[in-house]
Amino acid sequence: MKTTPPILVAKEITAGYGNQVIIRNINLELYKSTITTIIGPNGCGKSTFLKSISGIIDPVEGRILINDIEVTNLNTFELSKMGLGYVPQSENIFPSLSVIDNLKMGGYILDNQKYKINLNKVLEMFPDLKSKLFDSASNLSGGQRQMLALSRALMLDPKIIMLDEPTAGLSPVIVDEVLDNIISLKKSSITVLLVEQNAKKALSISDKGVVFSFGKKVMEDDAKNILKNKQISKLYLGG
Amino acid sequence: MDSILYFFIGFLIMSGIYSVFTVGLNIHWGQTGLFNIGIASFFLLGAYTAAIFSSPSPNLAKYEEYLWGGNFSQLTLLGVDIWFPIILLLSAFICILVAIPLAMVTIRLKEDYLALVTLGLAETLRIVFINETWLANGTRGMYSIPRPFDYINIGNYDYIYFVVVVITLIFVYFIAQKATNSPWGRVLRGIKDNETTMIASGKNVLKFKVEAFAFGAGIMGIGGALFTHGKRFIDPITFEPMLATFIIWSMLMVGGSGNNKGAIFGSFLMWGIWTFTQFLPGFLSDANLRFVFVGLIIILFQLYKPQGIIPAK
Amino acid sequence: MKKLDILLDNKILSLIIIVICLASFLKPWLLINGILIGSLYSLGSIGLSLIYGNLKFANMAHGDFMTLSSYIALTLMMFLFPNSENSTSVGPFTFKYELLMVMPLAVIIIGFMAVILDKLIFKKLRKLNATSAAIALCSLGLAVSIRGLIQFIWGTDSARFPRESKLFWDLPFRIKIPPDMFFCSVVAVIIAIIFYLVLFKTTLGKAIRATSDNPDLARITGINTDRIILYIWFIGGILAATAGILISVQQALITPVMGWKILIPLFAAVIVGGIGNPIGALIGGILIGITGELATGWINPSYKPAVYFFVLLIVLLLRPNGILGNKGRQF
Numbered sequence: 070m071k072t073t074p075p076i077l078v079a080k081e082i083t084a085g086y087g088n089q090v091i092i093r094n095i096n097l098e099l100y101k102s103t104i105t106t107i108i109g110p111n112g113c114g115k116s117t118f119l120k121s122i123s124g125i126i127d128p129v130e131g132r133i134l135i136n137d138i139e140v141t142n143l144n145t146f147e148l149s150k151m152g153l154g155y156v157p158q159s160e161n162i163f164p165s166l167s168v169i170d171n172l173k174m175g176g177y178i179l180d181n182q183k184y185k186i187n188l189n190k191v192l193e194m195f196p197d198l199k200s201k202l203f204d205s206a207s208n209l210s211g212g213q214r215q216m217l218a219l220s221r222a223l224m225l226d227p228k229i230i231m232l233d234e235p236t237a238g239l240s241p242v243i244v245d246e247v248l249d250n251i252i253s254l255k256k257s258s259i260t261v262l263l264v265e266q267n268a269k270k271a272l273s274i275s276d277k278g279v280v281f282s283f284g285k286k287v288m289e290d291d292a293k294n295i296l297k298n299k300q301i302s303k304l305y306l307g308g
Numbered sequence: 309m310d311s312i313l314y315f316f317i318g319f320l321i322m323s324g325i326y327s328v329f330t331v332g333l334n335i336h337w338g339q340t341g342l343f344n345i346g347i348a349s350f351f352l353l354g355a356y357t358a359a360i361f362s363s364p365s366p367n368l369a370k371y372e373e374y375l376w377g378g379n380f381s382q383l384t385l386l387g388v389d390i391w392f393p394i395i396l397l398l399s400a401f402i403c404i405l406v407a408i409p410l411a412m413v414t415i416r417l418k419e420d421y422l423a424l425v426t427l428g429l430a431e432t433l434r435i436v437f438i439n440e441t442w443l444a445n446g447t448r449g450m451y452s453i454p455r456p457f458d459y460i461n462i463g464n465y466d467y468i469y470f471v472v473v474v475i476t477l478i479f480v481y482f483i484a485q486k487a488t489n490s491p492w493g494r495v496l497r498g499i500k501d502n503e504t505t506m507i508a509s510g511k512n513v514l515k516f517k518v519e520a521f522a523f524g525a526g527i528m529g530i531g532g533a534l535f536t537h538g539k540r541f542i543d544p545i546t547f548e549p550m551l552a553t554f555i556i557w558s559m560l561m562v563g564g565s566g567n568n569k570g571a572i573f574g575s576f577l578m579w580g581i582w583t584f585t586q587f588l589p590g591f592l593s594d595a596n597l598r599f600v601f602v603g604l605i606i607i608l609f610q611l612y613k614p615q616g617i618i619p620a621k
Numbered sequence: 622m623k624k625l626d627i628l629l630d631n632k633i634l635s636l637i638i639i640v641i642c643l644a645s646f647l648k649p650w651l652l653i654n655g656i657l658i659g660s661l662y663s664l665g666s667i668g669l670s671l672i673y674g675n676l677k678f679a680n681m682a683h684g685d686f687m688t689l690s691s692y693i694a695l696t697l698m699m700f701l702f703p704n705s706e707n708s709t710s711v712g713p714f715t716f717k718y719e720l721l722m723v724m725p726l727a728v729i730i731i732g733f734m735a736v737i738l739d740k741l742i743f744k745k746l747r748k749l750n751a752t753s754a755a756i757a758l759c760s761l762g763l764a765v766s767i768r769g770l771i772q773f774i775w776g777t778d779s780a781r782f783p784r785e786s787k788l789f790w791d792l793p794f795r796i797k798i799p800p801d802m803f804f805c806s807v808v809a810v811i812i813a814i815i816f817y818l819v820l821f822k823t824t825l826g827k828a829i830r831a832t833s834d835n836p837d838l839a840r841i842t843g844i845n846t847d848r849i850i851l852y853i854w855f856i857g858g859i860l861a862a863t864a865g866i867l868i869s870v871q872q873a874l875i876t877p878v879m880g881w882k883i884l885i886p887l888f889a890a891v892i893v894g895g896i897g898n899p900i901g902a903l904i905g906g907i908l909i910g911i912t913g914e915l916a917t918g919w920i921n922p923s924y925k926p927a928v929y930f931f932v933l934l935i936v937l938l939l940r941p942n943g944i945l946g947n948k949g950r951q952f
């Protein structure tokens with residue numbers, strides 16, 4: 070796997086809010102068609118890391134490269150053109166718009182033809198949304214919201230997609246459904262970076278696992294090894 | 309030489325009066341974050357309260373139409389004008405009386421609603437005092453308003469009034485400072501910095517805000533009364549927003565919001581600029597350019613120095 | 622307790638509605654006047670509501686944008702058409718053809734001015750994460766500066782567009798309509814409808830609403846939110862400018878304080894309709910107009926601004942989220 074160059078490289082990322090630094094010197098490399106899961110206790114900086122990659126917060130230090138192109142100083146809206154998709158944890162849809170308009174916004178930078186192609190592709194992947202297209206997005210259930218959020222991100226054919234706790238607050242059946250969707254993303258050669266509370270389930274579908282603690286990366290290994298690691302499983306995986 | 313000195317004393321008196329308003333605004337905005345753009349309403353209420361209560365009954369021969377003059381200026385104790393502090397407190401009291409219900413309606417809502425309501429109140433009060441001539445002589449205004457310690461004769465009365473203003477300002481500064489440093493003041497700053505934490509720690513934030521609004525309004529009322537007895541003439545035009553609201557905002561922005569010393573410093577500085585720019589040559593002395601200047605000061609300080617020249621500790 | 626609140630508040634609301642209906646029945650000509658004047662308020666408040674709803678602050682300079690547009694239109698007219706004082710006026714209306722020609726120009730100038738002011742001032746404040754009150758305070762400073770500039774350039778006296786006196790239209794029930802007022806109202810309603818279509822039917826409008834909902838998410842989806850905000854300012858400026866010129870035509874008067882004086886009814890209309898709700902602002906403006914005019918049937922007309930203030934207070938007391946409540950469609 071190491072023979073192909075990484076698709077996303079984050080070098081020495083330090084970031085936070087205002088004067089408060091939350092994550093320090095984090096390095097991470099993502100490879101094509103893999104699923105990487107970040108686990109760690111609450112407040113360890115997982116979401117902050119995703120936000121700093123996507124440019125929602127500007128990193129204090131560090132560099133970000135996508136396909137060897139420097140993107141550190143790009144605006145958030147330009148990153149989506151570089152093939153980086155991001156689904157934040159909460160507030161990840163536009164509640165005052167209809168479902169179809171949410172998807173329309175997802176494909177905001179596409180021309181009309183490409184938009185129609187991608188819309189059909191996404192709706193095939195999430196047929197549940199088809200019947201709700203003209204409903205207000207605020208009326209969707211939790212699972213449907215996650216699907217809408219994911220399909221909104223997929224409208225732009227991202228090469229990399231970052232998902233922040235996509236299963237939070239969902240019932241177990243729906244959690245499995247969402248994880249199945251993530252596996253199918255990998256199959257369509259999308260690189261996935263996942264932040265999960267449901268660490269065991271997430272690691273079981275991942276290639277690689279990363280452990281954060283107090284704003285630092287403390288471990289990075291194959292997902293299988295992390296699942297086997299007794300200490301980690303005691304600390305973060307619930308025994 | 310004397311005329312320059314008199315002019316300068318007049319300037320100091322006005323700066324001192326404006327300082328009182330700025331300290332009041334500092335309690336609203338600087339300490340608590342209450343957005344009051346109707347300082348003119350409390351200015352007006354304080355000023356008219358003082359004028360009505362201290363003036364003698366109307367003189368029909370002079371076509372004075374107002375119904376009631378309190379004639380408090382006769383109230384002396386051992387030859388000392390005790391009516392003056394009473395009038396100041398009365399003005400403060402009337403302002404507090406108006407401020408409390410107003411705050412209770414709006415403060416529970418979005419923060420900028422208070423701005424709209426105070427703005428509307430200032431305009432409404434002005435219209436009331438223009439139209440209700442029985443109240444305070446309408447557009448002809450109240451004049452020959454009694455002044456305290458008038459009987460002391462040292463040539464220029466302004467010297468005496470200057471001392472009165474300084475003593476009042478020290479008094480206002482003292483209670484404002486006392487309030488700021490009290491536990492009550494600390495809660496207010498907490499509310500300004502992080503309201504949610506304050507609610508979480510069980511503080512009745514609404515009550516504190518209403519109290520702060522009333523307190524600041526009371527101080528503005530004192531400023532209004534001080535203005536009245538200094539100028540001895542007020543009419544509704546006196547309370548146009550430019551000189552009764554906007555300039556006070558620019559004073560606080562310049563001096564440093566959150567800091568009573570800064571507020572007073574800003575008042576002297578801005579009133580100095582306002583007063584002395586009229587001696588500039590040519591079009592530069594145009595009063596309208598001073599409007600532009602006051603507006604720009606508010607904007608530029610918000611953008612580049614939101615803490616003002618003397619920041620809060 | 623809550624039930625009592627709702628009951629009480631419905632009672633007061635219904636009482637207000639009954640009073641308004643009764644008053645309109647007694648003096649219907651005031652009702653018609655109110656609707657016509659209200660439609661002009663609507664136009665101003667739609668722009669104000671757009672800025673308030675999307676950029677999340679009360680723009681105190683909105684009124685002065687309106688004033689400035691009238692003065693710019695006046696100057697353009699004097700400069701481009703020095704003979705417009707003697708030219709013919711349009712049909713039954715008092716204004717001249719030349720005004721219709723300079724109006725789009727003045728409106729676009731104000732639109733671009735709003736964009737530039739955003740770049741100079743408001744963009745920086747957003748970067749500083751300023752509170753909405755701090756941003757509103759800056760807009761207040763801007764309002765003061767604009768007014769000072771207007772008075773410096775054009776003086777404090779009132780002015781008017783070149784006009785020709787015309788007869789009012791006499792209708793039954795003592796209803797008299799100045800043709801100008803009718804024209805202005807029709808234009809106001811047409812612009813309000815166009816604006817509604819832009820906002821709800823075009824991709825730009827949807828992007829504006831998306832940005833308003835969640836600016837971070839909008840950026841993530843590839844929307845250049847900085848540019849969207851410029852569009853918001855441009856549209857807001859255009860709406861303010863149009864309203865300003867139409868009000869100057871309808872009043873046959875341009876004064877440096879006209880925009881500032883109208884702020885309270887405009888904000889009242891915005892809050893009545895629910896902040897950020899264009900249809901609400903349209904209805905709110907007309908309701909405010911009707912209330913103000915009807916009140917003049919019984920109380921001294923110079924108290925009209927006080928009436929607007931009391932409407933604002935009552936709305937804040939009973940329906941702080943607007944009469945359409947939270948369910949009203951937001952931008």
